[in-house]
Amino acid sequence: MDALKGWIISICTTVFFITAVEMILPNNKMKKYAKFVLGLILITVLINPIIKLFDKNYDIDAYANQAVTYFDEKGYENKLSDYKEESVKNTVNNFKVNLEKTCEKMLTDKYPNNNYKVEAKVSYDKDNQNVVINHINVGVKDGKVEKVKKIEISTKGSYENNSTMNDERAKLLKDYLSKELKVSNEVIVVYKL
Numbered sequence: 001m002d003a004l005k006g007w008i009i010s011i012c013t014t015v016f017f018i019t020a021v022e023m024i025l026p027n028n029k030m031k032k033y034a035k036f037v038l039g040l041i042l043i044t045v046l047i048n049p050i051i052k053l054f055d056k057n058y059d060i061d062a063y064a065n066q067a068v069t070y071f072d073e074k075g076y077e078n079k080l081s082d083y084k085e086e087s088v089k090n091t092v093n094n095f096k097v098n099l100e101k102t103c104e105k106m107l108t109d110k111y112p113n114n115n116y117k118v119e120a121k122v123s124y125d126k127d128n129q130n131v132v133i134n135h136i137n138v139g140v141k142d143g144k145v146e147k148v149k150k151i152e153i154s155t156k157g158s159y160e161n162n163s164t165m166n167d168e169r170a171k172l173l174k175d176y177l178s179k180e181l182k183v184s185n186e187v188i189v190v191y192k193l
Helices: 002-024 030-054 060-072 075-110 168-181
Strands: 114-125 130-142 188-192
Touching: 002 030, 075 114, 075 130, 075 168, 130 168, 168 188
Parallel strands: 130 188
Antiparallel strands: 114 130
């Protein structure tokens, strides 16, 4: 019986508080938001005993104190920095993939006689808060069908590196990408596939 009495007193006190706040509020756009929040408070007071029937350990004061402690200890800042770091990592990865696809498409559209494979290395500059293109490798393969080369299997683990191209075609590709991407020629390397 004491629980019911306490619940009714809580409801009456909350309704009195809500009425007093609504009378003080000016008639402007903020009043509808204040009414919404006050309505949430009233709903919480109304359903609190119902929740306690199903969960004996439920205590809204404990949850409120836990939330206040969490914000006082600045635990949210650690979570925020973790989310920010993960977001930056995903953004850099997406930028890298999109840069590679865009470069391949641009080169194929501009010089359709060849096939291209682009690999980019990018990083995030925390000071300027932007993504920086560190390196772009452009593999060029002639569009014609080549003869099958003899394959030698070796157990030594050595392999032949792709040779860097330094001819006029490589310079043309580097200048084109440098101009389109607004990066230095030095970060672009063109090699033969």
